[in-house]
Amino acid sequence: MADTYQTINVQDSWQKNLALLIDHIRMPSFPDLLIEYLATLCQFDTSLTVTYKKSFKPIIIQPTDPSEQSSTLRSFIDNGYYLLDPLFNAIQNDVSSGVTRISEYAPDSFESSDFYVNCYQYFGIVDEIVLIIKLDQSVTCAISLGRKKELGSITRTELRALQEIFPVLSALFRQFWTAQSGEYVQYEQSDDSMKQALKSFGSGVLTQREREITHLLLKGNSSKAIADSLNISVGTVKVHRKNIHAKLNTSTQSEIFTLFLNHLKSLTD
Incomplete structure (x- = not known):
C-alpha cells in the first residue's frame, strides 16, 4: 500500500506542476516556472533560455534579472562570442527540434577554440543539455541546462524524462511566445x-x-x-x-x- 500511495503522490505532483505551467502559459512568469518544472525532471546548476533569429542578436528570455546574469553571459551576448558558439551555428544550419547535448554540436577541438578559452570555460559547466524549440519559421528557442563538476553528466533516466515531456513543453512554449513575443522583440538588435x-x-x-x-x-x-x-x-x-x-x-x-x-x-x- 505504501508503494502505491507514493506513486499516486508523485503522479499528483507531476500533474500539479504541469497544470501550473498551463495556468501561466500567456504570462511573463512562464519561463521561470518552466525552469522550476524542469528542475523536477533533472538536476542542473545553471539555466538559460534564449531565442535566436537569423538577422538579430540572441535575446535572453530567462534569466531577465541583470543580477542573475553573469559577466560571462553578458560577454557571450554583447561581445559577439555567440557567433562562434557551436549551438548558434547549428541553429543557423536549421538543426532539428529536440533534446540534445551541446557536445553533439561542438567541433573536435572545441576545448582549444578561442570561444572555449575566452568565454565558454568561464560558465564552469561540464555538461550542457539543450531543449531546442522551433517557435516559427525564423525564430528558434534554446533552453540550456548546465551541470557543473559535482553533478557531472546527465543520467539516462533524466535525459529520457526530458525527451518524453519535450513535445508537451515545446507546444506550451510556442503558445507563450505567441502571447508574449512582442515584449521581447522590441529589444531586438541587428547583428x-x-x-x-x-x-x-x-x-x-x-x-x-x-x-x-x-x-x-x-x-x-x-x-x-x-x-x-x-x-x-x-x-x-x-x-x-x-x-x-x-x-x-x-x-x-x-x-x-x-x-x-x-x-x-x-x-x-
Missing part, C-alpha cells in the same frame, strides 16, 4: 556588423579559401575536421594555415582571434 566582420575578416589579404579556413579555425575545428568539411586533404589545410599566419603576421590561433575582435571593433566604432 549585421558582427556578421559583416566574419564575412569581411581578412578580405584583401586572404584568399576566399583561406578565409573559409580561418572562420572554421575560429569556431574550434581541427585541421582534420576542416579537411573533412571542405573535402580537401589535411596536408592542404596545414599549408593554408601556414599561409594564413604568414599573411596576418600571426603565429597562434589566439592572435588571429584578437585580430578578428579588433576588426569587429573597427566596424562598430
